[in-house]
Amino acid sequence: MSAVLELAPLRAADGAAVEALLDAAFGPDRRGRTAYRLREGAEPVAALSFAAFDEAGALAGSLQCWPILLAADGGNCHSLVLLGPVAVAPMRQGEGIGRGLMCAALAAADDVGVPALALVGDAPYYGRFGFDASRTAGWRLPGPWEPSRLLARFAPGAALPARGLLVPALPRAADWA
Numbered sequence: 001m002s003a004v005l006e007l008a009p010l011r012a013a014d015g016a017a018v019e020a021l022l023d024a025a026f027g028p029d030r031r032g033r034t035a036y037r038l039r040e041g042a043e044p045v046a047a048l049s050f051a052a053f054d055e056a057g058a059l060a061g062s063l064q065c066w067p068i069l070l071a072a073d074g075g076n077c078h079s080l081v082l083l084g085p086v087a088v089a090p091m092r093q094g095e096g097i098g099r100g101l102m103c104a105a106l107a108a109a110d111d112v113g114v115p116a117l118a119l120v121g122d123a124p125y126y127g128r129f130g131f132d133a134s135r136t137a138g139w140r141l142p143g144p145w146e147p148s149r150l151l152a153r154f155a156p157g158a159a160l161p162a163r164g165l166l167v168p169a170l171p172r173a174a175d176w177a
Contacts (some may be wrong), residue, residue, distance in 0.1 A: 007104050010049035010062060017059045018051070026086035034143035035120045038082050038168055039066045045081060047112055052056050052088075052097050061088040063101035065109070067169040068118070070139065072161035079169060080116040080152075080160065081109065102129050106153070115158035118166065120149050129153065138163035 006136060010018070029034070048065035066082040083105060088097045106129060109117055119126060120141070123133065131151035139150060142165065154160070 006053045007100060008051050008053065009046060010044055010051050010064060011046060012087050013051035013053075013059050013062060018062050019092050021059055021062055021089060022085060022087050024090055026085065030085075033120075034141050034145050035082065035084060037142045038068050038166060040168060042066050042168055045049060048081060048083075048105050048108050048114070050101050052101055054092070059089070060092045061086075061097040061101050063087075063098075063105050065105060065117070069167050069169040070160055070164045072164040073138075074161065075166075076161070078115075078160050078164075080118055081117040082166070083117045084121060086121075106130075111153065114155065116152050116154045116160055118150065118152045121151060123148065123151060126151050133158070135162070140165045142167065 013035055044064040047069055050063050052061035053058060054060040063086045064084065068080055068082045069077045071077050086098050088095075088101075106117075118136070118139075119132075120133060121131075123131070125174075130153040132153075133148055133151050134137060135154065136150045136152050137147060139152075141150065
């Protein structure tokens with residue numbers, strides 16, 4: 001990452017600064033998006049959520065991960081993690097900050113044995129990190145979404161049901177703490 005001196009756990013960042021960064025990156029209407037329904041009432045998974053600080057100590061980016069469940073059509077629930085939002089200050093985009101945050105989160109997820117990470121995002125960007133829609137076609141979200149944007153990255157050997165509804169996993173943030 002050019003120009004970023006420090007990646008730190010998200011808890012090192014001021015909560016109001018993170019919210020302001022998210023508003024700047026995604027707009028103040030971001031809370032109306034379907035992915036927010038999966039985050040309601042939850043705390044980010046501390047071990048998988050990061051902040052990027054620039055050389056002046058200002059927040060330049062953040063990445064949050066959230067505990068969720070896949071409620072399989074057959075009745076069982078399976079734990080996984082919702083990755084996102086990944087936010088970079090608009091004037092710092094294109095500097096590799098998002099890539100650095102993604103690499104840190106994915107390495108941490110691999111270290112603690114997260115079976116799968118899901119996200120709603122652009123396949124061309126997230127595909128370079130191993131995310132795709134090849135195993136999510138039968139998954140549903142609690143609200144409108146574009147099926148081609150529901151992406152997942154599976155740990156080697158991880159198996160999750162092909163059909164089910166993604167739902168919040170409260171209060172399970174400690175699963176991968």
